[in-house]
Amino acid sequence: MGKITYKKLKGSQNMRQRLLLATLKSTPILIEVIHADDTLPGLRPHEISLLHLFEKLTDDCVVEINETGTKLKYKPGIIVGGSNLVHDCGVSRAIGYFLEPLILLGFFARKTLAIILTGITNDSKDPSVDTFRSTTFPMLKHFGVPSEGLKLEIKSRGVSPHGGGEVHLTIPTVQHLRATMWTDEGMVKRIRGEAFTTRVSPQLGNEMIYAARGIFNRLLPDVYIASDYRKRLEAGSGNSPGYGISLVAETTSGCCISADTTVSYGEKQKILKARTRKS
Incomplete structure (x- = not known):
């Protein structure tokens, strides 16, 4: 060799x-x-x-x-x-x-x-x-x-x-990938998403959905945001409390535009400690 x-x-x-x-x-x-x-x-x-x-x-x-x-x-x-x-x-x-x-x-x-x-x-x-x-x-x-x-x-x-x-x-395995010319972003025709909570009150998820729909419904009527609330460990809630939302806008050309955010209580504590040190 x-x-x-x-x-x-x-x-x-x-x-x-x-x-x-x-x-x-x-x-x-x-x-x-x-x-x-x-x-x-x-x-x-x-x-x-x-x-x-x-x-x-x-x-x-x-x-x-x-x-x-x-x-x-x-x-x-x-x-x-x-x-x-x-x-x-x-x-x-x-x-x-x-x-x-x-x-x-x-x-x-x-x-x-x-x-x-x-x-x-x-x-x-x-x-x-x-x-x-x-x-x-x-x-x-x-x-x-x-x-x-x-x-x-x-x-x-x-x-x-x-x-x-x-x-x-x-x-799955693929034999080859196809080259694609994809330059037209298109116009948004629908918005889908999912709000989740883990080890916190499901009310936080409901408030996120209500606030998001209040903004998007001004632009278009086809908006649906599902919920995924997990409060107990046996229900798949993980090891830390937190909540968040994931959204995707589907366009007329088949493009998907996504955005998501998450808030966890561990991150909040880090931010508060950093601010305390600075002050």
Whole structure:
């Protein structure tokens, strides 16, 4: 076996894109100076978790990290996919952080991908799992991805800081993707959405729906926002209290425009502590 030639990169920017493209192109990469100037240098917990996820989906993948975590050697393997896979995404980033590269890897796997992801389903930093289900999946049809077998089920909702969410993802394999010229955004014809609460009063969800409808009904009548209220742990409420809403506007050209937001009590406490320190 000959010597492996690594493509050299520097910095921590675009870490997901670098790992994803290296895997799809079977190109070994060497990344140096990863968060080297930070107070805590080296790979972050969510970046290490992403590497573990790539290892689960591929065969013969090799990952080498130096002692300080500032240098990474990544030799991608063959994308296998498979079923009955489970991955804990942790609580430093939401599940949406992992879904973006995971979906693309699943398309080019040898087998249909079926995986359970646990962690934070909704937060203010990453796209929510609702956005992937209501916006990303419908838009993928324009690129030749069949809707049959493409599925995302939310078994449990989890918000920061302690997560506790669980989603079941199924991604079919595709032979090729279709190039699409899509420049016409179109006019909004309907708005759909879902408000959720976990371990808090469902009244908060009702108030969000009422306020959102009060704004959107001034523009168009076709507005429907569903509710997903989970108060008890056995009902899939996760480990932290919080609430939020996810909205998607469907246009006449088949475009989907999404927006979502989440409020968790852990985040509120962090903001209050930061303000107290400043004062």
